[in-house]
Amino acid sequence: MEGASIYFLLLLLATLVFTSHASLNTDQKTNLEFLKTSCNSTTFPRLCFTSLSIHASTIQTSPKLLAHIALSVTLNATKLTSTAMKKLSKRIGLIPREIAAMSDCVEELSDSVDELRRSIGEMKNLKERSWQFELMISNIQTWVSAALTDESTCTDGFEIEAMNGKMKNEVRVRIVNVAQLTSIALALVNNYASHHG
Secondary structure, eight states, X not given: OHHHHHXXXXXXXXXXXXXXXXXXXXXXXXXXXXXXXXXXXXXXXXXXXXHHGGGHHHHTTOHHHHXXXXXXXXXXXXXXXXHHHHHHHTOTXXXXXXXXXXXXXXXXXXXXXXXXXXXXXXXXXOOTTSXXXXXXXXXXXXXXXXXXXXXXXXXXXXXXTTSOXXXXXXXXXXXXXXXXHHHHHHHHHHHHHHHOO
């Protein structure tokens, strides 16, 4: 009798483990499908999915969390790029035009970081049923758009023919990545806003 009880308990435990594992797999699949569908509405769906998929279990199927995490990922990338640009600007042998362009770029990226921080702060305080929702989401959209403009402006200074090709390419690659992430974040904020407007 005792052997049958142990067998029954082991069978029950195995069933519970299998059921919870299957449920986790279903939830994970649902979360990834939501993310993929949401990313397909952006201009850069592949980058969107690869940069956000590690956060799928946190995002689940929440458009607000998706927009918030996209902003956080973008802020982190922008801060890293800003640091890299500061280091690049201190390279020996830069011509005066490169120094000026790098200085402008570092300033633009600093502005971009500030705007993304403000957006994240506003997103944390955003309440969907609040009368201030429209104003707050508009602020977020404005700040993220401004960050995107700042990033684009950064590369403008490197369009001059006399610039070092290697320097131009290095700056361009870094800024394009950040600009694409910012574009993704803006699209996801806009999607969230349109579902709650």
